[in-house]
Amino acid sequence: MNWLDNSQQAEFRNKVKEFLNNSIPSYYTNVTPDRIAEGHTGGWQYDLKVGSDDARYAAREWVTSLAKHDWVAPHWPEEYGGGGLTPMEQFILRSEFAWYGVPPVAGPGVNMLGPTIILHGTEKQKKELLPSILSGEVTWAQGYSEPGAGSDLASLQTQAVKDGDNYVINGQKIWTSSAHKADWIFILVRTDNEAPKHRGISFIYTNINQTGIDVRPIISGGWEHATNETFYQEVSVPIENRIGEENRCWYVAMTLLDHERSNITGAIEKKKTIQSLIQYIVNDSVFSKQLSRKAVRNEIVDRFIECEVGYNFSLRIISMQDAGLVPNQEASTSKLFNSELTQRLNQTGMKPFGLFANLWDPNDNRSPMNAQFTQKHVHQISATIAGGTSEIQRNIIATRGLGLPRG
Incomplete structure (x- = not known):
């Protein structure tokens, strides 16, 4: 590296x-x-x-x-x-x-669906879908997680049953980010109930505004509408809207998630955040006094070091890919460390501001740093859950990285 x-x-x-x-x-x-x-x-x-x-x-x-x-x-x-x-x-x-x-x-269109179509799509799908993704004319959402299938995604139960030249889809997805802004959605569905759970899954896309699809908002604890539930009732989708082989799309989805977990943008954002925190405190006549507290100084230094470590985890993944290697447990290590660091960093960012950290309104002149740490502390509680929980990442590191037995 x-x-x-x-x-x-x-x-x-x-x-x-x-x-x-x-x-x-x-x-x-x-x-x-x-x-x-x-x-x-x-x-x-x-x-x-x-x-x-x-x-x-x-x-x-x-x-x-x-x-x-x-x-x-x-x-x-x-x-x-x-x-x-x-x-x-x-x-x-x-x-x-x-x-x-x-x-x-x-965006899931550029980062996830596009590469899937390029690797596994038909020439017709490439011609019809790729240009509109590049132009931004069509926006996409990703429908993977379900109420009973989040970390154990292969347990998904949304059904797609063949009916002539169509699939008829029934089921529910949850935590569907930006579905309320999207034009189309790609989803994982079960097309064979008799096969082992990893084998009976197919990858299908459909217009999110068609009859039978209901998008319902999920409002977070910070009053943010970023994600949704989506319900499918007798939704008819042409079989030609399937990407890849029927029943064999699990490993396609997992390959894409490994790339999702390398997140260099997030690593840079953390470095910018800790640097801006230090600069703000040093230059503020009120809060600069907090630097006289050894506990505050030490915690900020710890976060600064950890932000550099998080960056290096991301760089390690890119270096492996550049050398033609496939990151696996390395991607999980990066995701685990950086998502937990996100939460520690937000807590550290609030500490020097005392009771002022309770101010929520970013437009309030009394809110330190536009209340960004207060808002992030609430909005990013899900960082250790979204994209694969910390517990699942530790299991992957243990089994694939350290060779430990399952269970």
Whole structure:
């Protein structure tokens, strides 16, 4: 694992920086306090579809600039409209995007469905679906988890039964992020009840607004609507909307989740967060007094070190991919460490502010750092659950990494 760029990587990094210095819409540089508190600038795909007028204009300007360099989907092969970048070039691109605070290469359409179609889709599916993903014309949601199948996803019970040239789908999905903003959804369904649970699963996509699909909001403890329940009642979907072999799509889904767990953008965001916390406290006439408390200083130093460790875990995964290796337990190690660090970092960020950390409104001038740590502390409680629980990650590390027996 190398911490320094070689000559080609350094040249590419400079190219990315030059692009960012000249191409970022003002909407993404002049971020309002409430958007800072949310911890993100907003995904350009959803800005383009359901954002304010300013957000839509900025998103169109941004995606047009990205498209000139084939960076809307930098990880896709060039023949499908992607950038064809190496894993390390993707790492550099995503890192610089994160440092500059612009919308990342994100969304289930670009990051999950697109690669699935490229690897397992028919030529017709590639022709029909990939262009609209790249343009942002169609937004996607991912329907995997169910009330009784989260960490044990292979226990999913949503049924798809053949009826002529169609599947008829009945069941329920939960924690479906941004389903209320999406046009289409791809879901895992059970197509064979007699097969072992990992073998009877298929991958199907459908219009989320069609008859029989009901999207219901889940409001978080922080009054945030980011995720949903989706119900399927006699939903008819053409068989040609299946991607890959019938009953053999479990391993396709798991490969994609391993890539999801490498999250370099999140690692950079943590480094930015701890640095901004230190800068704020040092320069604030009131809260700088907190630095005289040894416990506060030590805790901030611990988080600073851990943010560097989290970054290195992500770099390790990219380095393996760049060498042609497939990260497995390494991806789980990164996900486990970084998701738990997210929660520790938010707690540390509130500690120097005492009772002021109870202020929730990011637009309140009395709220330290626009209340971002207070808001993140609530919104990111799920970090150790979403994308695979910490308990499951430890099991993977134990069995696949350490060779320990199951059970």
